[in-house]
Amino acid sequence: MAKHDLVVALDIGTTKTCCLIGEIDPAGKIEILGRGISPSQGLKKGIVVNIEEVVHSVEKAVLEAERMAGFDICSVYITVNGDYITSLNYSNHLKIGNSEREITEADLKKIIEQSKKSELFQGKEILHFIPKSFSVDGHNGIINPVGMLGNKLEMEAHIVTALNTILQNIKKCIKLTDLEIEDKGTVLHSLASSTALLTKEEKELGSILIDLGGGITSFVVFKHNFLSHSGILSIGGNHITYDLAIALRLSIQEAERIKIAYGSVNPGLIEDEQIEVNSLAQNNKIFISKKYLMEIIEARVGEIFSLINNQIENLKEKGIYLTNVVLSGGGALLPGILPFSRNILKLPVRIGLPSLFTGLPESYHSPIYNTVIGLLLYAVSQNNHKIYKNKSYNNNYFKKLINWLQEIF
Ligand SMILES: Nc1ncnc2c1ncn2[C@@H]1O[C@H](COP(=O)(O)OP(=O)(O)O)[C@@H](O)[C@H]1O
Numbered sequence: 001m002a003k004h005d006l007v008v009a010l011d012i013g014t015t016k017t018c019c020l021i022g023e024i025d026p027a028g029k030i031e032i033l034g035r036g037i038s039p040s041q042g043l044k045k046g047i048v049v050n051i052e053e054v055v056h057s058v059e060k061a062v063l064e065a066e067r068m069a070g071f072d073i074c075s076v077y078i079t080v081n082g083d084y085i086t087s088l089n090y091s092n093h094l095k096i097g098n099s100e101r102e103i104t105e106a107d108l109k110k111i112i113e114q115s116k117k118s119e120l121f122q123g124k125e126i127l128h129f130i131p132k133s134f135s136v137d138g139h140n141g142i143i144n145p146v147g148m149l150g151n152k153l154e155m156e157a158h159i160v161t162a163l164n165t166i167l168q169n170i171k172k173c174i175k176l177t178d179l180e181i182e183d184k185g186t187v188l189h190s191l192a193s194s195t196a197l198l199t200k201e202e203k204e205l206g207s208i209l210i211d212l213g214g215g216i217t218s219f220v221v222f223k224h225n226f227l228s229h230s231g232i233l234s235i236g237g238n239h240i241t242y243d244l245a246i247a248l249r250l251s252i253q254e255a256e257r258i259k260i261a262y263g264s265v266n267p268g269l270i271e272d273e274q275i276e277v278n279s280l281a282q283n284n285k286i287f288i289s290k291k292y293l294m295e296i297i298e299a300r301v302g303e304i305f306s307l308i309n310n311q312i313e314n315l316k317e318k319g320i321y322l323t324n325v326v327l328s329g330g331g332a333l334l335p336g337i338l339p340f341s342r343n344i345l346k347l348p349v350r351i352g353l354p355s356l357f358t359g360l361p362e363s364y365h366s367p368i369y370n371t372v373i374g375l376l377l378y379a380v381s382q383n384n385h386k387i388y389k390n391k392s393y394n395n396n397y398f399k400k401l402i403n404w405l406q407e408i409f
C-alpha cells in the first residue's frame with residue numbers, strides 16, 4: 001500500500017476551536033478523515049486566561065476528529081491570534097567583501113540568522129520570517145541572489161513575532177493535551193486564512209485579506225507575491241454582540257441571536273419593523289426597532305473598516321497600492337457587508353470561500369471555516385508532514401473515547 005502523509009490543522013479561534021485531520025495521497029490529493037469543533041473557552045482576545053478551559057476546548061475538538069478518523073494524532077499545526085503578535089519589515093545587510101566571489105546559500109543563511117538575533121526580537125518568538133527581496137551592490141528587486149557577484153548583500157524581510165510569555169501559555173495548553181506542535185507549525189491566523197483564499201494573481205497585484213473573527217479582526221497584505229504587511233485589531237464580531245446587549249439591555253445570548261437573525265449593515269435599504277426580543281431588564285418580551293438594531297451594528301462595523309482603511313492609507317503613503325480586498329471569518333456573513341466595506345475602503349471587495357476537500361460536508365462552506373482549511377493547506381505546503389503507517393486504534397484512543405462518552409451521558 002502506498003504511504004500516505006497526515007497533517008492536522010487546529011484552528012484556535014476566539015469563538016470556536018476546530019480540528020481537521022487530512023490525509024494526503026502520493027498525488028497530493030487531500031482527504032479529510034476526521035473533523036471536530038468545540039466552542040473556544042478560556043481565551044480573551046486570543047490570550048489564554050484559563051489554561052484548563054483552553055485544554056478542554058482543544059481536547060474536545062481533537063477527540064471528536066480522532067474518533068471520526070479512528071486513530072490518535074500526535075502533532076498539529078495551530079493558529080495564533082492576538083495583539084501580542086506584531087510584525088515589521090526588517091532590513092539587514094552582509095558584506096561579501098570580494099566582488100570576485102559568488103553569493104552562496106551560506107551567505108543567505110548567515111544574513112537570515114544574523115537578522116533573527118536582532119535585539120528587536122528579544123523576548124519574542126519569530127513565527128514567520130519571510131525574505132521579500134534582496135539587493136546586491138544597491139541593485140534591488142532580486143528574488144534569489146545566490147550565484148551573483150557582489151560586495152554587499154542586502155535583504156528585506158517581513159517578520160511576524162509573538163511575545164514569548166503569552167505564546168508559551170498556548171503552547172502549554174497544546175502540550176497538556178498530549179500533542180506536539182510541528183516545527184514552524186505556529187501560524188498567524190490571518191496568514192492561514194489567506195492560504196486558502198488569495199489567488200496567485202491577487203498576491204502579485206496587491207491584496208488585503210481581512211479576517212473578521214469573534215474577538216479579533218486580523219489582516220495580511222500581499223504584494224509582488226510576498227506577505228508584505230500584517231496586523232491585528234482587538235475588535236471583532238463579539239463587540240457588535242456586546243454593543244447590542246448593552247444598548248438594548250439583552251443577555252449576550254439573546255444579542256447574538258438577534259444579530260444573526262436580523263443583523264445587517266444596510267440601514268438605508270429597509271422599511272423599519274419591530275422585532276420581538278427577550279429583555280434582560282424586564283425579564284419579558286419587548287419590541288425593538290430593526291433600524292435601531294442596524295444603526296448599532298453599523299457603528300461598530302464602520303469603526304472596524306475605518307481602522308482597516310487607515311492601514312490601507314498608510315500603505316499608500318509607502319507606495320504600496322492594493323487592487324482588492326477579500327473578507328473572511330464570521331463577520332463576513334453579515335448581510336450587506338460587501339457594499340458597506342466597498343464604500344469605506346474604495347476598493348473591490350469579495351467574500352473568500354475555498355473549494356472543499358473530499359470528506360468535508362457542505363456546512364464547511366462558510367467563511368468561519370476558511371482558517372482551518374487554509375491552515376491545512378499551509379501545513380501541506382510546508383512539506384514536513386509525518387508519514388502515517390498504521391491505522392489501528394491504540395489504548396490511548398479507547399481511554400479518550402471512554403472519557404468522551406462519560407462527558408456526553
Ligand atoms: N450570520 C452572521 N452574521 C453576523 N455575524 C456572524 C454571523 N455568523 C457568525 N458571526 C459572527 O462571527 C464571529 C465568529 O467568527 P469566526 O470567524 O468563527 O471567529 P473566530 O475565528 O474568532 O472563532 C462571531 O462574533 C459571530 O457572532
Ligand SMILES: [Mg+2]
Pocket residue numbers: 013014189211213214329368371
Ligand atoms: Mg477565525
